[in-house]
Amino acid sequence: MSVLQELRQLMPSRPLGDSEARAIAERQAARMLRLTGITEPHVPGSIIADLPRIAVDVRSGLPASGVTHWQRSTHTWRIVLRANDAAVRQRFSLAHELKHIIDHPVVDLAYPALGRHTSRQRAESICDYFAACLLMPRPWVKKAWASGVQQLDALAELFGVSQQAMQYRLIDCGLIPSGRHNLYFREAPAPGRPLLSIVETDAAATRSALTPVLAA
Ligand SMILES: [Zn+2]
Numbered sequence: 001m002s003v004l005q006e007l008r009q010l011m012p013s014r015p016l017g018d019s020e021a022r023a024i025a026e027r028q029a030a031r032m033l034r035l036t037g038i039t040e041p042h043v044p045g046s047i048i049a050d051l052p053r054i055a056v057d058v059r060s061g062l063p064a065s066g067v068t069h070w071q072r073s074t075h076t077w078r079i080v081l082r083a084n085d086a087a088v089r090q091r092f093s094l095a096h097e098l099k100h101i102i103d104h105p106v107v108d109l110a111y112p113a114l115g116r117h118t119s120r121q122r123a124e125s126i127c128d129y130f131a132a133c134l135l136m137p138r139p140w141v142k143k144a145w146a147s148g149v150q151q152l153d154a155l156a157e158l159f160g161v162s163q164q165a166m167q168y169r170l171i172d173c174g175l176i177p178s179g180r181h182n183l184y185f186r187e188a189p190a191p192g193r194p195l196l197s198i199v200e201t202d203a204a205a206t207r208s209a210l211t212p213v214l215a216a
Helices: 003-008 018-036 087-110 119-135 138-146 152-159 163-172 207-214
Strands: 054-059 066-071 076-082
Touching: 003 018, 003 087, 018 087, 018 119, 054 087, 066 087, 076 087, 087 119, 087 207, 119 163, 138 152, 138 163, 152 163
Parallel strands: 054 076
Antiparallel strands: 066 076
16 A cells, blocks of 8 residues: 555545544654654655655745646646745645645545634645644654753754744644644635646656755
8 A cells, every 4th residue: 555545544534623633634644754764853855755656846936835736647746846935844835735635535525614714724724734743743842852952943953844833833742832823834825726736737847956855
């Protein structure tokens, strides 16, 4: 079974509440790390880019930090990251886009509108949460914190994430008091822009530009 199939199997085919959706995302992130043999920070983007049927490009001038297409001709998910973003942000976007791919078969069912949040907002928010869990696994964050690494800049550098993403993860892990929750760094998606689009693209692969994102 492929990594993608194994992660999809952790997702039940029914509507999910927020806490259950988050617990599943965290389990999927932990499973992905186990399957790819990553045991300490930071998590290289290559564990996503090297998956079969996934290709990663960067492109300047993207209206969003990341976008994913299904490329029919090659049967490949093509994730495009915004070239102008910092490597830490591109890495977070890459993990976020992977969750869209994992959720694709059940996304219309799994995240119905809930309270003040639309279905789309919930789907986006859970992708951020998955990215945080994958790049900043709870046990690793707690271990670093317990070993005395408690400065935001040092932790962010250790995990290869932005200080803002690190700060929200510390709140998630109950290590610093809560302010606003689950905001990480991403902008709200533009209304009308599909979560994933099924189109033909011919993006030039610019793998060298991705070196800082994919490197261990
Ligand atoms: Zn998204």
